[in-house]
Amino acid sequence: MVVAACAAVAAPLWWPFAPAATLAAGHQNGSPRLVAVIADLHMGLGRDEAGEWRVEEDFRWGDEFALFLEALDAEGGGAADLVLNGDTFELDRLAGERCAVxxxxxxxxxxxxxxxxxxxxxxxxxxxxxxxxxASSGANRLFLVPGEHDAALLFPAVARRVERALGAPGARTAVAANGSWRSDDGRIYAEHGHQIGWRVDRFEAWPAPFVERAGQRHLTRPVQAAAVDAFFDEHEARYPVVDNFADEGAGLTHGLSAAGIDDLGDAAPALLRYVLFRMPWQQFRLDLDAGDVRPPAWDLEAVRAQGPALLVDSLPNDHRFKPLAQRAQEAGLLTALANDLDDDELVALCDYRAASRRARRRFERVLTQFDPQGPPVRECPRLPDSRGGLFDYFWRTRDLVYGGRLEAAQDGAPAAAGPIAVFVHNHTHLIDWRQRVLELTRLGRTVIVDGFSPVRNALSPVVVNGGPWQRTITPVQFGRLQAEHGLSDAELLGALRPEHLAPCYGFVQIDPYDDTPALPAIRYWRLAESGDWEMAPRCGRQPALASAGAR
Known part of the structure; x- marks a missing residue:
């Protein structure tokens, strides 16, 4: 549990940290190999009988994906490990249809x-x-990690069918039956990410999310996600890119606004919880938080006394969900949600509120989820002895959530595995923003520019999110398009198609190594202005209503 009076988050006792030069040696299958991690292809049912893309089909990029695979094969010299880190296939709600209705x-x-x-x-x-x-080229290997949308890969028969379809010599194609992937030396770890923190997509018994009913073995489904799934199922036909927002929670809020919904009724608590606990930490600048700055100690007694107002006030006044939250509060629908929050969750809300407030107060232009010039939220009340700039380290919850996940992964590692140096997750559809200020001011020092370390002032382990293999749009980009074309939420969401979005697909790359992985890099497979596809360190493209062509 997070303690309210928690001070500095330093290297925790559980983490086997050592300086990068002295970490235990490890090899990739006996020789250095390039590792690439991609996720969230969401291959579904493709086109309809008329040859048009089904509105729910997210994977429309087969041609450029094939070119990427050729380029990756060449980049790795035929010695690459490609990890498909979850939601490769859309098997849960295929075309909006569920198995157990x-x-x-x-x-x-x-x-x-x-x-x-x-x-x-x-x-x-x-x-x-x-x-x-x-997978058949050179010594390449291909691994599939299950996500929440293709958790059915955990059925042995389903995994075997995929492995047969992707057949390659020996064991060079494999589904991760334990729900995650590790490099041969244990230094690189990947999981989809839906099991992290308070996400509504969590399965209770992962990686064996099964239950017996009437003599049949079923997958379970995360019940908390039902209200969110119902929204996307209902509105995607009308707003085809509503699930292409980075982060997906922003798609929900923009879709509700576009649909003109002003009262969520009994669904309000579940949807508000979903919105509040998405917490896209990776959008913020981190360059001012080095040294001895400490996390604040929130006055949890005063915080809890606010009741439902705490939840509503955690949304800034320009947040599209705030009127819906206020309506739910007036109807008395948020009391149980507020009362059920434990201390960890209260600290998380307060930490994220403080980070958001500071970002707006210093007009951080890098923000992706909200306008940097909008109204800031108020901080939660602090205990008297943690006021002032010395107590402005707001990443405590982030560090504890991902550090705890790393601890669990390390505990489950084979005895011979070295400490995890790189942890790749996906799921949120929001790629980590490159810390360019750190990059520009490093002064010869090694700094983490893609991802972060949950261990203060350390270079290992690094946690990084390479985003989805999808074209996405951020709320800030959506706002720019609105201003450019003078459109309402409903008009713009109704007009946008996936083809209008920036032609970039993110992935995480770890270069070949002998002993210790270098810092991971986020790269993009992008359409250059020349019309050629290329690997690049940044996307450099923006969504545009006029950019969609026939496909």
């Missing part, structure tokens, strides 16, 4: 999941062939 806690059986997988494999046969060709 009468029970929100039940998902598919293995035969039902296999039938869905066969449809997806047939529709995306060219992409499957491209992946198989990559």
């Amino acid at each position: 009468d029970d929100p806690a039940l998902g598919c059986t293995a035969p039902e999941a296999l039938a869905r997988l066969e449809r997806v494999l047939a529709v995306h046969a060219d992409t499957v062939d491209a992946l198989a060709a990559f």
